[in-house]
Amino acid sequence: MSPSPLRGGVRGGGVVTSAERTGETSRGGAWDAAAAVPDPEVPCVTVADLGILRSVEIIDGVAVAKVTPTYSGCPAVLAIELAVEVALRDAGFEARVERVISPAWTTDWITPEGREKLLEYGIAPPAQSSNSIRALFGETQVDCPQCGSSETERVSEFGSTACKALYRCTACREPFDYFKCI
Known part of the structure; x- marks a missing residue:
């Protein structure tokens, strides 16, 4: 980051x-x-x-x-x-x-403390650097913030806000938001 x-x-x-x-x-x-x-x-x-x-x-x-x-x-x-x-x-x-709109904000600017706070709140923080082609256009591996499982699936590209996607953990069955890489 x-x-x-x-x-x-x-x-x-x-x-x-x-x-x-x-x-x-x-x-x-x-x-x-x-x-x-x-x-x-x-x-x-x-x-x-x-x-x-x-x-x-x-x-x-x-x-x-x-x-x-x-x-x-x-x-x-x-x-x-x-x-x-x-x-x-x-x-x-x-x-x-x-x-200030330039340079544009990126999820890389979220502090380590901010990422930890998101996780504790139940929101999966961005998983990869925003300059990763996979993060921008491919499937991202998102770990469940509740149980830590990597067995998750995206339910919707948009979650509770446009900057988050809705995921579900297939291990603990809990839904959660993922803060998308931008």
Whole structure:
């Protein structure tokens, strides 16, 4: 997995006073506020876990968060942008969110922590790198997040959201979502 090429948020910590809202401390606090926003469609992961929060910078006193949608038709993109803006404002920052569409987001940007959270939530994380021809156009081996069996079958190309497919485990008989490689 390769990390997001623009994921440059500085992770700071704690409460940031107005006197400290300069430099790295301010940017770190802004990153932390934005990074904690949960994805509205998959609430077990944050926008940082998914890698869609690209960066947070302080520009002329304004926290500017750059966000990349998972795909161009994602119905949650406006909700995510508004939630990031609200989180920054609640943390005491003037805020602006910018949508960045290039380079396009890929499931390779999901952090290892995000993949683990998906699995614990019952969603099979993407199995292969998005640049794999097999991942994009072939059958992908998906292990069951409930029992770990590799004896699974795709039921539908689309699951609870367009970015997930519906699978069924033939071993434990449980249905589950698989976060598709993009």
